Amino acid sequence: MKLVLLVAIFANSAFTHKFPFTYKFPENFHTCHVTDPQLDNCLKITIENALRLIGSTGIPSLYLRAIDPLKVTKIEIGAGTNAVNLVQKYSDVSLHGIASSKVENAHLDIDRKVLTFEIFIPSLTQEAHYDINGSILVVPVYGNGKSVQKLFNVTVISTITFEEETKNGESYFKVQSYKLSIDPRKGEYRFDNMFDGDERLGATILKTLNDNWKAIYDDIRSGLEGAYAAVFKSITNGFFSKIPNGEIFLK
Template sequence: MLPRFICLPILTLVLCQAVHAKFPDDPKACKYGDAACMVKFMNNLIKEKGIQGDDDLNLLKLDPFPVAKMNIKQGGDSPVNIDLTFTNNDIIGLSNLKFKKAKGFGKDLAKKHELLFHAPSLRLEGPYDIKGQVLVLPISGSGKSNITLVKPDFIASFVGKPVVKDGQTYMEATNFKLNTKAERLWYFFGNLFNGDKALGDNMNAFLNDNWHAIFLECQESVQAAFSEVFQNIITTVFSKYPYEKFFSD
C-alpha cells in the first residue's frame, strides 16, 4: 500500500524551469540524447529551484507536491485485500532527488525514455480512508496517515507519442511505468478502528514489522495508481511547447 512513485514528472518540471518566462526562445542546456548533460542539468536545477514553482509555466512547487486524490485497490487472492484512498495529500522530499542516469530524449520522440533516480527519503502524508484485510488481520479507519520510503531508488519510463497541433509536433507520454526498491518503509495510520488506540497501535506495529511482505503484495496496485497520476502530469507539461523546443540541436 505504499508509494513507489514518484516522479517522472520531475524531468519535465526541471527542463521547463530552466528557461523561465522566455522559454522556448532561450538557448537550451542540452542537445538531443545527451544523457550526461541532462543528468547534471536536472540535478543542478533541483538543487537550486526544488522548492520553487513557476506560474508562467503552470508548474507546481516540488516540495511539498500536492496529490488531490489517489485510490489503491488490492483484491483477488492476495493476502492483502484493501480499498485505500488518499485525499489532499502531499509528497515531501522531491526537492532532494538525485538523478543517476537518463536514456532516450533524442530527436525521435516516439521511443522509450527512461530515468534512474534516488532520494534520501520520500513521504506521503495527509487524510486517508481504508477498509479490508492485511495478511491475516482486518483493517479499517479514516484519519491522517504518513507513509515514508527510506532511501528509495526509482526507474521511470514511458514511450513518447507524437501529437501534431498547428503543424508542430508535441509529445504525449504513454505506457508509463515506475519501479522502485527501498531500504525501509514506515507506515502510520491514525484513527484506525474508530479511534481504538490499542487496536490502532497494534495494527501500525504489525504493518511496520511486515512492511516488506505488504509492499511486495501491493506492488502492482500502487504502481498503477501512481502511474496514472504522473502520466497525466507529464503529458500536460509536454503539451505546453513543441517537443523540439525543449532541446538544442
C-alpha cells in the same frame, strides 16, 4: 539541436494558459545537445538540476508549480493479492522528498522516443487523509483519518514513452506510457483513528504493519506504482500539451 530537458516530469504544472505560451528558462537551467557523445551524463546533470530548481518554489516563468511537496488530489490503490487485501483511498496528498533526489543514470533514445532515468531518494514521505477497508494478514482493518507513510533509501526508475500529435499545424509530444519502479529499503506507516479510534487495536495493527513492512509493500507495490505513474503521466502531458516540439528541441 539543443535539448531542453523534460522539466515537468515530476512537476505539478496545472496552470491554465492560452497560446502563445510565453516562457523563460532560468539562467542556471541546464541544457544538453542531442549530438553530445556524453548525452547520458548530461541528462543526469540536467534532470537533477531541474528538480532542484523547481523544488519548493516552482518556476513561475515556466508555469511550473512546486514539487516538494507535490500536491495530488487523490490516489486510490486496489486490494493486494496476498498479505494485503485492502482498498486504500487517499485524498489531499502531499509527497515530500522529490527535490532531494540524486539522479543515478539517464538515457534518451530519441529515435524510439523513450526516456529512462533512475533516481535515489533518501526519504520519501506521503502525508494524506486516508480511508481504508479490508484486511491485513487476514486481520480485518478499517479506518479513516490522517496518515503518514515514509519510505527510506528509495530507488525510482522511470520509463517514459512518447508519441507525437499535431494540433493547429504544430507537432507536440504526448506521453504514450509512463512506467515506474519504486524500490525502498525500509518503510514506516502511521494511520490515525483506525478502528473508529480504538487505540489498542490501532497500535496492534500498526505494529504488524511496521514489523512486516516489506511483505506488505511488495503486495501493494504494483498498485502504488501504477497510481503514481498515472499522476506523473497526467502532469507530464499537461506540460507538453502547451509547448510545440520545436520549442523543446531547439534548432
